[in-house]
Amino acid sequence: MLAIEHLVTGYGSDAIIRDVSFTIPERSITAVLGHNGAGKSSLVRALIGLIPAWSGRIVLDGTDLAPLPSARRIDAGIAVSFQDDAVFPTLSIATNLRLGAKVRWGRKAWVEERLEHILTLFPKLRERYTQVAYTLSGGERRMLSIGMALMSDPRLIVLDEPSTGLSPSMTQFVLETVGDIRDRLGKSILLVEQNVQQALALADRAVVLKTGQVTYQGSAADLASDATDLVMMF
């Protein structure tokens, strides 16, 4: 569904992503793994247009998104939830979620239907629907941030380290929900995670980045089962 082809980008004159190519299949979870500084966040930024591609292509359903600005990429079907939970703290859960669907505001019934899907996925958000977002716990705020990204009904959702700063039980809940986003909503997910074992247990495919280059791409289960491979790839 999405193909990243020979992507090169970076900052100033430093190339950080160096000839990266991989594909993300329909209805699948692809985990992007790598040490601190490997280039995971830079890859996410390039994917959604926060930094320009120096060369290469980002092809979604046959269209190259690399020359397009971020807003056009959202229209094309990519959404992102960043680890710093970009929610509006003084607005209610209900308003935050509706803002996530801003690109489709003209279609009221459609927005309400999306909202129902998200509230079914995150029952905690339904319980706190009218509360303002700053009253949420860290885990609930993470759910809201993911819910907002899902409101535009993307084909591909990019989750940048969704477990960062969460307790082990909340991490488990959020990662289980990532499985639901694939299975119940039928989305494709690019999951950037520090939590290697849990990410591999959940993902269908894995991509390992090392100093901006791909050292592994293939089955997540195969990588998880071979400890030697894991050490070599990182």
Ligand SMILES: Nc1ncnc2c1ncn2[C@@H]1O[C@H](COP(=O)(O)OP(=O)(O)OP(=O)(O)O)[C@@H](O)[C@H]1O
């Ligand atoms: N805005 C920036 N300007 C210049 N260099 C940057 C910038 N952001 C990141 N870098 C550099 O790019 C390299 C890759 O960083 P990046 O944040 O993409 O890695 P990462 O794999 O996401 O790391 P982490 O797991 O620590 O978030 C690092 O050497 C970093 O210092």
